[in-house]
Amino acid sequence: MNLESKMTIDQLIREFGRSGCFGAGRLATACDIYERMIRDKECTIFIAIAGAVVPAGLRSIIADLIRRRFVNAVVTTGANIIHDLLEAMGGHHYKGHWNIDDSYLYKSHIFRIYDIFVPEEDFMKEDFEVAKMFDEIAEESKGHIFSSNELMAEIGKRLKDSDSILRASHEAKVPVFVPAIRDSEFGYIHWLHASRNPPKGVLQVDAFKEMSDIINLAANSPRMGMIVLGGGVPRNTVQHTAAIASKGIDYAILITMDRPETGGLSGSTLREATSWGKIKAQADKVTIIGDVLIAFPLIVASVLERLGDEFGREKR
Amino acid sequence: MNLESKMTIDQLIREFGRSGCFGAGRLATACDIYERMIRDKECTIFIAIAGAVVPAGLRSIIADLIRRRFVNAVVTTGANIIHDLLEAMGGHHYKGHWNIDDSYLYKSHIFRIYDIFVPEEDFMKEDFEVAKMFDEIAEESKGHIFSSNELMAEIGKRLKDSDSILRASHEAKVPVFVPAIRDSEFGYIHWLHASRNPPKGVLQVDAFKEMSDIINLAANSPRMGMIVLGGGVPRNTVQHTAAIASKGIDYAILITMDRPETGGLSGSTLREATSWGKIKAQADKVTIIGDVLIAFPLIVASVLERLGDEFGREKR
């Protein structure tokens, strides 16, 4: 491997590809796979997002990928959307430190996510604004029962912040699925909203309604691509969708620190998913054991450099 | 540390406590904390279950803990319940091997979970039986909108297998919450059930309805205990419930292989949760970095030995 001063990201990645092994070789492979996924016009790209990647700085990168349609569907934890909204409503994530007295933070009304600090005040503002939106949406929708993706679309169209993931998804018509929506601040917000007995009724979200939308999206795709940041429910949902739609995933990139030995889905190998019919045996696939915050920006920067700024994709 | 031939589990754990450090010392601490949790009659014990622990062999241990009310509420992934049902309906989990050709398994209609094999046939039987229950429940309930815990209770009362987690939870009146129910085979079963347009209507599950039940359970508990197997949605739900109910958790045992550095909730320290008001600063707590399948049976066996077979707890 040779380094030069002022190398671009993709030049380094190509060095990794030529002469780097272990993690370096796999990172280079991931860039190649993502490039092929994007260039394949018949591929619907699902991104599964778990872990606190939005608070940690990937928000505008993800919004940008949505706008370019370098991802065609987002499956995420509720938390990442809540933090997207927190910033959209003027809140901030501050760089802090992990080694601090948490009872001091508690008394100071500051929440910690590893080395990120979030003021309780910013959370409360966001909770209040979203609860108001819930009132509004319930009123407008007159008893409509929502899927998580419909609710995300309703929120997205009300936002103005162009760096927002939900705003970008509204503009690009890229659906955002939140399968465990109740397990997030959305749960609290809904509980608040419902507790105050809104005169125009309580917003209703059906646990299963999103199933048909995401299954149809997969079923109508000639090919499926999957990018997993982390694991958890988002990864499982995308893989399970592929199985129900009788599609095997064709391209897969997994970036995680989870390992197979303890048997959980998050750390399971991509190969294991082949036994379930979720990922094709011949899929173009790679696993990176590493920090999403380092690996994913490198992959995206490398691919943007290869494709150029103008490259765009159609809605799927 | 001294070993003797024919030592009991608790004798070894006490050796770990006296003279073992690193993981051994922490495991001994976990046994002490669980004993104190159980002896504290005013403590409501929540168990959060993620990872494939039911297929891997913990099913009857968990059912037994429910029956003794050594846990008072279960928060779990859908998958663990599905595998509980699979066994309740006559299916099996087979010991296999992780290093096998998964495309061969696929062709053989065998699903793999690390080193466990599950015949597709057993899954189909379970799917079919549960879908039939869904038809039945939809018919009986006449438009009732269910929470995940209500649905689990409905299923539990229909089961006969005394080793079943859902059956035990029905008998002991221990609620089972499945916050991400849609992200599991339940999603597929519901989709099947709904696709065939059941004449008596489709079973409806509200994504948020369980919120008030779990929050009230926490709010009415003088003290809260938490045992986490794995992490993910179940851990987050229990911790988040504590915050919404304005309760800090008093006792916490975390068994996981996830680590804090990548910032995800699953690997976050118990201490971090203090900044959010989820776990009290003075909580009696311990984290074991290790395999749930080894650590949890050791803890339970040690505590059973300490308390004796007759020890029981009341419903909370």
Next chain:
Amino acid sequence: MNLESKMTIDQLIREFGRSGCFGAGRLATACDIYERMIRDKECTIFIAIAGAVVPAGLRSIIADLIRRRFVNAVVTTGANIIHDLLEAMGGHHYKGHWNIDDSYLYKSHIFRIYDIFVPEEDFMKEDFEVAKMFDEIAEESKGHIFSSNELMAEIGKRLKDSDSILRASHEAKVPVFVPAIRDSEFGYIHWLHASRNPPKGVLQVDAFKEMSDIINLAANSPRMGMIVLGGGVPRNTVQHTAAIASKGIDYAILITMDRPETGGLSGSTLREATSWGKIKAQADKVTIIGDVLIAFPLIVASVLERLGDEFGREKR
């Protein structure tokens, strides 16, 4: 998996073997392999010890295995022997806590090993006593150039503490190899010893001299067994010895938290060693991803229970 009150260790391990998967199944396999290794009278058992297992409490367990000749050769870091000597010379390892101000410990002259505290004073006493032994050995040996195992034998015969690893190895004639002896407090002790220009000369240790002893031991063994606690130099030395002696290892148990992905030897799979001729393709082998302080006492206690207290093995 079924638990009973007052189960013995081996009863639990047999439950793990019957119905436990993931780590539990592998732990049961490790017990079976260790039992077979011991029952195989033609197998020379090498134990490779890295990590701070002696300070953490495994000292008397290892000494006991040596005395029963359930291990026939020890390959270890210098640090584990130093901590064996520290206890033999009256020093102590105290249970402390990992989350403490290390500059406060520094000012208090207390050294920390994760959650173990060691007073500097105990170290100094041990350093002083061992340096005195070095003077003595240099004097007695009159220019003899030592291998690490010869030096360990010289020290072992001077000890009285029956819980000592070196004392037990002297009694049972089980050699102790310390391939990286210089990278430990032995390095400092030797530097002290040499700095004061001992009148009878400086003790000389040849870096390579132990090679022929360990290679011959392997070469003369009909079968080789290997137990690895941790990884590092001790694991590599045992595996490399097998290759040089043109022996493939027949039985292997690896307990570690290291993983293959970053390419280091410590985390490499046992299977990888087959390509080098170090471990036979058909070897009876298992890897446990877990804490040595939990897994190894469980394995030893289970095997002691199976074999009974009287079972002993011959010198090899």
Next chain:
Amino acid sequence: MNLESKMTIDQLIREFGRSGCFGAGRLATACDIYERMIRDKECTIFIAIAGAVVPAGLRSIIADLIRRRFVNAVVTTGANIIHDLLEAMGGHHYKGHWNIDDSYLYKSHIFRIYDIFVPEEDFMKEDFEVAKMFDEIAEESKGHIFSSNELMAEIGKRLKDSDSILRASHEAKVPVFVPAIRDSEFGYIHWLHASRNPPKGVLQVDAFKEMSDIINLAANSPRMGMIVLGGGVPRNTVQHTAAIASKGIDYAILITMDRPETGGLSGSTLREATSWGKIKAQADKVTIIGDVLIAFPLIVASVLERLGDEFGREKR
């Protein structure tokens, strides 16, 4: 975090520093620390190298850092030097795959290091050439007893390959210490060399002789910097040297996948070393949990970009 097409490495690292958290923030901190280490003319920079980083592609990067004196002393496993020599003598490391039948590789005389393949033939050629050098050095040195660093210097001056670490260290007068030299192919080579009873005598390497050289280097340094790739013996040696020389390390960068919980030195926190007086409480330090093959080239490329090609440092 914002990405642009054709970003340079340092531009991305600065984005990581401004708005990235978790691993991204730490990686940016590591670049800042390395820049400060290099700009501090009174700092002696020790690099500790474990893991198969030379086979995996970092050879010429390390040789280049030596030549610029961006490192002033190397402490490494024997294996990394052996693989440096293998390439210097015309051998190759091939990109292979980790998931392959190792008994097939064995029969094909190909050794595997995770996803790297090395032909046995290339190893034999290197072994033969180095053994010949051993004969030569033994002859020339007439009974001189070597330290590991003296031996490395003897080999380095005999090499021609300008990409070689040992050649670069010879040219730049940067010492290379191999504390566990016996635990590597050097052990086999020496055994070969000694077995054939060389007429001019056997090359002698003293296990402890390097102590005074490395201690003096540390003792004469106004400040000490440490970069750890991996852990193991090299990390311990550098830290232990600081303690013996009564120096606390001033700057430290640790890149590893090892974790503190199991108590081994490799995964211990930098903070723990403060209790031992090895790292100053106020040291400028950071730990990156990640793949050395990804993180280290990023750090070096970023620092080269900041300092420019002309920046050099003096011998220390």
